[in-house]
Amino acid sequence: TVEDVRREIQEFYRSFAGLSDEFEVIDKIGEGTFSSVYKAVDLHNSRYFNDYWDLPNESSASESKDTPEKKPYVAIKRIYVTSSPWRILNELKILSMLKGCTTIAPLITAMRHKDQVLAVLPYFSHTDFREFYQTASIPDIQVYFRQLFDALSFVHAHHIIHRDIKPQNFLYNVHTRRGLLVDFGLAETEPERTTRKCACRTWVPGVQLKRPPKPLGGHPKNDSRPGRRSNRAGTRGFRAPEVLLKCPDQSTKIDTWSAGVLLLCFLSKRFPFFNSNDDIEALVELATVFGRRKLEECAALHGVVFETTIPTIKDAPVQLEKLIEWCLAAYKPHAALAHEARRQRFLRRSMQGTGTSSGASDRANYALTDDELRAIRFLSALLDVNPHTRLSAQQAQRHQFLRAVEL
Ligand code: ADP
Ligand code: MG
Numbered sequence: 001t002v003e004d005v006r007r008e009i010q011e012f013y014r015s016f017a018g019l020s021d022e023f024e025v026i027d028k029i030g031e032g033t034f035s036s037v038y039k040a041v042d043l044h045n046s047r048y049f050n051d052y053w054d055l056p057n058e059s060s061a062s063e064s065k066d067t068p069e070k071k072p073y074v075a076i077k078r079i080y081v082t083s084s085p086w087r088i089l090n091e092l093k094i095l096s097m098l099k100g101c102t103t104i105a106p107l108i109t110a111m112r113h114k115d116q117v118l119a120v121l122p123y124f125s126h127t128d129f130r131e132f133y134q135t136a137s138i139p140d141i142q143v144y145f146r147q148l149f150d151a152l153s154f155v156h157a158h159h160i161i162h163r164d165i166k167p168q169n170f171l172y173n174v175h176t177r178r179g180l181l182v183d184f185g186l187a188e189t190e191p192e193r194t195t196r197k198c199a200c201r202t203w204v205p206g207v208q209l210k211r212p213p214k215p216l217g218g219h220p221k222n223d224s225r226p227g228r229r230s231n232r233a234g235t236r237g238f239r240a241p242e243v244l245l246k247c248p249d250q251s252t253k254i255d256t257w258s259a260g261v262l263l264l265c266f267l268s269k270r271f272p273f274f275n276s277n278d279d280i281e282a283l284v285e286l287a288t289v290f291g292r293r294k295l296e297e298c299a300a301l302h303g304v305v306f307e308t309t310i311p312t313i314k315d316a317p318v319q320l321e322k323l324i325e326w327c328l329a330a331y332k333p334h335a336a337l338a339h340e341a342r343r344q345r346f347l348r349r350s351m352q353g354t355g356t357s358s359g360a361s362d363r364a365n366y367a368l369t370d371d372e373l374r375a376i377r378f379l380s381a382l383l384d385v386n387p388h389t390r391l392s393a394q395q396a397q398r399h400q401f402l403r404a405v406e407l
Contacts, residue, residue: 016113034185035079039123042072073123081115088117094160094184103151105182127174129167134269138371141266144172146405147179148259152393156252159190165258166235186233190251198249199303203388209300214307237274241286241385244279247302253387256396260382267375268327284310290385291317298385320376321368328366374401
């Protein structure tokens with residue numbers, strides 16, 4: 001409630017000496033796993049505000065001259081004291097490395113008081129994902145993804161993996177049609193090639209993979225094989241197959257997979273699309289869409305075995321077109337529209353006295369447009385279970401679906 005937020009802001013002022021001299025905290029705007037984020041007015045410095053948010057192509061530049069939006073608003077990310085100093089340092093280091101890209105939130109400054117650390121970023125006014133992902137047109141989606149991939153290209157060029165690409169971390173304003181990548185709390189530097197140790201590192205296109213021996217008698221009760229340790233940081237439903245399979249040589253391609261899941265949410269009008277409780281369930285979800293064969297191959301690529309006796313999992317993948325068609329046909333507003341169109345046709349025909357026997361041509365299914373089919377081709381290049389053949393962020397920027405997008 002408003003009262004709770006007010007009390008929390010008072011507590012924030014009390015616990016962080018000197019904060020009130022620098023900022024007027026006006027609202028709480030986010031609470032994640034590792035931080036609380038507040039909206040504040042910077043009482044002294046407004047230089048960065050002009051640098052970053054008063055860009056010449058800002059359409060509202062002239063009209064908003066006298067509105068309060070012109071204030072130097074900042075977002076203060078208050079990193080929880082339970083975060084390790086290593087993690088906090090890592091996030092601040094990466095943020096300061098990534099300055100200079102218009103689609104990445106630049107670090108203005110960082111402050112520490114005792115065990116509390118604050119990261120100060122320009123405030124970016126954005127729209128809740130749930131308010132626009134179902135109504136976005138294909139051109140809207142193109143503008144969104146062009147900016148997301150511009151940001152990711154920049155991040156990846158610095159050999160940094162973001163690790164947590166999802167709607168909450170790519171802020172988007174539907175009015176200005178601008179996006180901003182935030183949250184480098186889980187980001188990491190891509191490991192050196194020399195330290196890589198997964199079987200996938202020796203992958204060669206076209207060569208049949210040697211599958212590791214399957215454990216005899218199904219799932220072993222006392223498994224004596226050594227466990228695999230790897231970074232699995234990220235968010236449920238957005239983890240790439242190699243993350244779920246505990247590949248120790250993860251690359252920047254895990255981010256393009258997550259971006260693919262995000263595109264799938266737009267195209268299917270479902271969010272979250274994948275919704276599992278753990279990594280095993282997540283693999284089952286992937287197998288349900290991509291088929292048993294692909295998941296088995298994918299596991300072999302990373303030197304592990306994927307085996308399942310779940311009868312609903314088919315060998316072959318479900319075509320993404322079919323999957324999306326099915327989701328759209330079931331999407332309520334569309335289903336209602338389709339129903340209304342059928343009813344109108346029925347009424348027209350019966351008034352003209354031509355009868356209604358042409359039922360076969362009245363397809364209940366949602367027919368995909370050419371634009372949607374182009375988007376799905378792009379989607380399938382992102383949701384490639386093999387990271388070697390999956391699009392990189394740079395390839396995605398240049399893909400025909402995004403190449404011609406005007407920003
Ligand atoms: P966490 O690690 O806790 O997820 P984030 O950096 O993702 O922290 O921030 C949490 C939320 O705060 C975001 O999802 C967003 O809603 C809001 N937020 C973060 N940075 C900004 C910003 N620069 N401008 C506006 N809102 C922001
Ligand atoms: Mg976040």
